[in-house]
Amino acid sequence: MTLRVGIVGATGYTALEVARLLLAHPEAELVAATSRAEDGKSIAEIHPSLAGRCDVPIETLDPAALAKKCDVVMSCLPHGASAETCKQLIEHGVRVVDFSADFRLSSQATYEKWYGVQHPWPERIGKTVYGLPEFFADQIRDADLVANPGCYPTSAILPLSPLIAKQMIEANDIIVDSKSGVSGAGRSAKIGTLYCEVNESIAAYGVGSHRHQPEMADLVHRIGGQEISLVFTPHLTPMDRGILSTIYVRPRGGTAKQVMECWREQYADCPFVTPVDHLPATKHVAGTNHVQMTARDAGDRIVLVCAIDNLTKGASGAAIQNMNVMFGLPQTTGL
Numbered sequence: 001m002t003l004r005v006g007i008v009g010a011t012g013y014t015a016l017e018v019a020r021l022l023l024a025h026p027e028a029e030l031v032a033a034t035s036r037a038e039d040g041k042s043i044a045e046i047h048p049s050l051a052g053r054c055d056v057p058i059e060t061l062d063p064a065a066l067a068k069k070c071d072v073v074m075s076c077l078p079h080g081a082s083a084e085t086c087k088q089l090i091e092h093g094v095r096v097v098d099f100s101a102d103f104r105l106s107s108q109a110t111y112e113k114w115y116g117v118q119h120p121w122p123e124r125i126g127k128t129v130y131g132l133p134e135f136f137a138d139q140i141r142d143a144d145l146v147a148n149p150g151c152y153p154t155s156a157i158l159p160l161s162p163l164i165a166k167q168m169i170e171a172n173d174i175i176v177d178s179k180s181g182v183s184g185a186g187r188s189a190k191i192g193t194l195y196c197e198v199n200e201s202i203a204a205y206g207v208g209s210h211r212h213q214p215e216m217a218d219l220v221h222r223i224g225g226q227e228i229s230l231v232f233t234p235h236l237t238p239m240d241r242g243i244l245s246t247i248y249v250r251p252r253g254g255t256a257k258q259v260m261e262c263w264r265e266q267y268a269d270c271p272f273v274t275p276v277d278h279l280p281a282t283k284h285v286a287g288t289n290h291v292q293m294t295a296r297d298a299g300d301r302i303v304l305v306c307a308i309d310n311l312t313k314g315a316s317g318a319a320i321q322n323m324n325v326m327f328g329l330p331q332t333t334g335l
């Protein structure tokens, strides 16, 4: 039976990436798409790269109607708005992958501090599985709601967690320096993402205050069993898509070679995570769900370098991977 997939927030970049990936998925099909602004158009009118390949109409569907049409809904909404929609969809019996940060953290207080809003459904905080099948596939399988990871956190949690779990690095001395393509900021116009602002320029932002810092710390703690403290600095770079994270850690006696061995053992059965000998670049993973990472000795530190595509493994590819796990398909189906 073909899985019927719906998208809420169909005008955005992650929605386009879900639609693109579903075109190649042999067991799932996009059947419904909603938006507040573009009711009555087809999804290909909003995303011209889909022309001739996908003509799903964009409709105003209430959660009950959407739930009836779908086996799973991708909630591609911003944080805050997403939680309320997810709640209503689940109450109407459909399973949901939430792209926002609303259910990723394990504490309501941390969410409200970093996001500056009251949580609309606090009962589910700490009771929603984090959508990283590399660690949580068993819980994802039966979940009604999956909190799809943030893009930057994916690029830090995957390299760091096994090293913390094995106590190979100092837990309180970690620097995550990340660069992202502009699609990470979403499709709606903001001055900081205009061509003239980002072209031929790289800039740091959110220094010491970016909301992905607590997500990285929370998840590495949950997976690795040890509290960590880290500094995270994101940068906006003049490319469409991709994230490169350069992570500075202090080894507890080991070497980069041992880090690579640890990763190779940890991710041996994970089809999308590849420790590589070369220095990964965003181009090596662009448009794919793959994660490449490597480690190098550098004085009294080890430097970890991890590349992902923010729209694929950082968002929509991960969501399809999660959907596959939820419905008993191989993780790689359609990816």
Ligand SMILES: NC(=O)C1=CN([C@@H]2O[C@H](COP(=O)(O)OP(=O)(O)OC[C@H]3O[C@@H](n4cnc5c(N)ncnc54)[C@H](OP(=O)(O)O)[C@@H]3O)[C@@H](O)[C@H]2O)C=CC1
Binding pocket: 008, 009, 010, 011, 012, 013, 014, 015, 034, 035, 036, 037, 038, 075, 076, 077, 078, 079, 081, 082, 099, 100, 101, 149, 150, 151, 183, 184, 185, 186, 187, 188, 310, 311, 314, 315
């Ligand atoms: N871009 C990326 O690389 C990543 C994004 N994410 C997360 O995925 C989600 C979607 O991101 P992305 O596609 O980039 O975002 P976009 O800004 O491109 O699209 C978001 C969509 O949500 C709808 N929307 C916006 N505000 C509201 C609101 N208040 N209530 C209801 N609907 C609203 C809009 O549709 P309309 O106005 O037509 O209703 C819009 O199409 C966000 O939570 C984002 O943080 C996660 C990882 C990576």
Ligand SMILES: CC(=O)N[C@@H](CCC(=O)OP(=O)(O)O)C(=O)O
Binding pocket: 079, 099, 100, 101, 149, 150, 151, 152, 180, 181, 182, 183, 184, 185, 186, 212, 234, 236
């Ligand atoms: C380049 C850029 O602006 N990136 C976004 C992160 C996108 C993302 O993953 O955001 P959520 O955690 O909200 O889902 C940012 O820094 O806000």
